[in-house]
Amino acid sequence: MDARVEDTAIALAVDLDGTLISGDLLWECVFLLVRANPLYALMLPVWLLSGKARFKHEVFSRVEIDPACLGYRPEVIAFLEEEKRKGRTIVLATASAQDKANQIARHLGLFDRVVGSTVDRNLKSDAKRARLLADHGDAGFDYVGNSRDDVAIFEAARRAYVVAPDRDARNWADAHGGAILFDHGQTSLSDLARMLRVHQWAKNVLIAVPAVLAHTIFAPVTMLQLAGAFFxxxxxxxxxxxxxxxxDLSMDRAHPTKRHRPLAAGRIDPPTAIKVAFGLISFSVLLALMLPWEFGVVLGLYFVVTSAYSLKIKRWLLLDVLTLAGLYTVRIIAGMAAVSAEPSYWLLAFSVFFFLSLALVKRYVELDKATISEKQRLTGRGYRPEDKEVIAQAGMASGFSAIVVLALYLDSAAVYSLYDQPWMIWPICPLVLYLIMRIWILARRGEFNDDPVVFIATDWRSQIMIAFGAALMFGAGMVEFNAL
Known part of the structure; x- marks a missing residue:
């Protein structure tokens, strides 16, 4: 019997999570469930105590999936299509719920049979191996998998195909000559940095603003406190x-640029991402414990509000941009708390208007680049194309309001008490006006593609304006700086 005939007589079983799709359907459904109703997060440990099969049933039964929005591996799909043309029986064998696996199978149209988990059976590892042996006999099937849980099935299969393997699956493949269909290699530092969005850390330099304005930035203790607060x-x-x-995995996969993010693209799996996230939270808490307790309170407030923003608020009209402006302002409040500086209501008022303008420009750009018709909402947002002009007008008005607040502050008693030559800092008003108007002009031209705060922190023209403003403040307050 030649190899072609032999292959067509042998069923080909394919794993779902990490193999057919780059992600993990259970984790995706958990996050969809919590996004729909955050209170379900309290029920997850309760369901887990009843066993993994019950846990999966409770999660999967409450979530609807769109099979078209899953992160399918094109190399695996192409391989299955070729084997299907040869006349092979293709089986989807997954630890995910049977009904969800059936939906995926109907969408792809590649599978002759589907076996998955039920309310009383978790079809994983040894349980999946037993089921495939019962259906096809020892070495009566080939198997395509990716993880440690698949190693037991590789051992029972006639031939193993290893896809994007974890460490255990890779070691097994190296030892047994398993055929690797697709191997994206180990997670790179670039992938990790993109997942963490390290470039967004530039926003957190706002923490230093209160110390700069109070002329305490060069004190060694203050610099250490600000470094801890920043990280x-x-x-x-x-x-x-x-x-x-x-x-947002499903929405990101449908987005023209966000689909390249490491999680959406399957470069990093959800369990690894969750471990990294909790590690970062632990480091953040440790740093907060070294700073004044007020900073810890502000940090906790930031976490609660940003979590609420991710879950719900970012989908609500106008409340999303107001929340974004508030979160930028929270960074400034955190800077005050970190160095025990007196609160400046001038600074907070300026911050709210200034960052509201930047939040609105962000929404304007999203609407400007969206390919949707009128009356249709932007995916994951509360805005429609006809809102674009109102957003632009509100954004410009908010920016000019920030300038008015700044001008009033520069003529206040606080400025005269801080600066030896207060008249020297008046040019800051047109400098800030330049920053705001330039961003809006670029946005209206369709030439603005970045987060506005990150843009200001990295754009060389904006950096020149900021440096000029800092020089003016330093010159106007020379006496106070020299007294440190």
Whole structure:
């Protein structure tokens, strides 16, 4: 019997999670469930105590999936299509729920049979091996898998195909000559940095603003406090970004640029991402414990609000941009708490208007680049194309309001008490106006693609304006700086 005939007589069983799709359907459904109703997070440990099979049933039975939005591996799909043309029997064998596996099978149209988990049976590892042996006999099937749980099935299969393997599956393949269909290699530092969105840490330099304005930035103790606060916020923010990406996996996969993010693209699996997120939270808490307790309170508030934003608020019209403006302002409040600085209501008022303008420009750009018709909402947002002009007007008005607040502050008693030559800092008003208007002009031209705060922190023209403003403040307050 030649190899072709032999192959067609042998069933080909395919795992789902990490193999046919790059993600894990159970984890995706857990996050969909919690996003729909955060109170379900309290029920997850209760269900888990009843066993994994029951846990899966409770989660899967409450979530609807769109099979078209899963992260299928194109190499595996192409391989299955070729084997299907040869006349092979293709079996989807998964530890995910039977009904969800049936939906995926109907969508792809590749599988002759589907076996999955039920309310009283978790079809994983040894249980899956037993089922396949019962259906096909010893070495009566080939198997495509990816993880440690698949090693027992590899041992029973006639031939093993190893896809994007974890460490155990890779070691087995190396020892037994398993054919690797697709191997994206180990997670790289670049993948990790992109998942953490390290470039977004630039936003957290706002923590230093109160110390700069109070002229205490160069004190050694203050610099240490600000460094600790910066990394505490950065670590926590990255953890929130990870959870946000997990909640939005299906939407990110349909997005023209977000689909390249490590989680959406399957470069990093959800369990690894969750471990990293909790590690970052732990480091953030440790740093917060070294700072004044008020900073810890602000950090906790930031975590609660950002989590609420990721779960619900970012889908609500206008409340999303107001929350974003508030979160930027919270960073400034955290800076005050970290160095025990007196609160400045001028600074907070300016911050709210300034960052509201930047939040609105972010929504404007999203609407401008969206390919949707009128009356249709932007995916995951509360906005429609006809809102674009109102957003632009509100954003510009908010930016000018920030300038008004700044101008009033520069003529206040606080400025005269802090600066020896207060008239020197008046040019800051047109400098800030330049920053705001330039961002909006670029946005209206369709030439703005970045987070506005990150843009300001990295754009060389904006950096020149900021440096010029800092020089003016330093010159105007020379007496106070020299007295440190």
């Amino acid at each position: 505490a916020f950065s670590f926590l923010a990255s953890a929130v970004y990870i959870f946000n990406d997990l909640f």
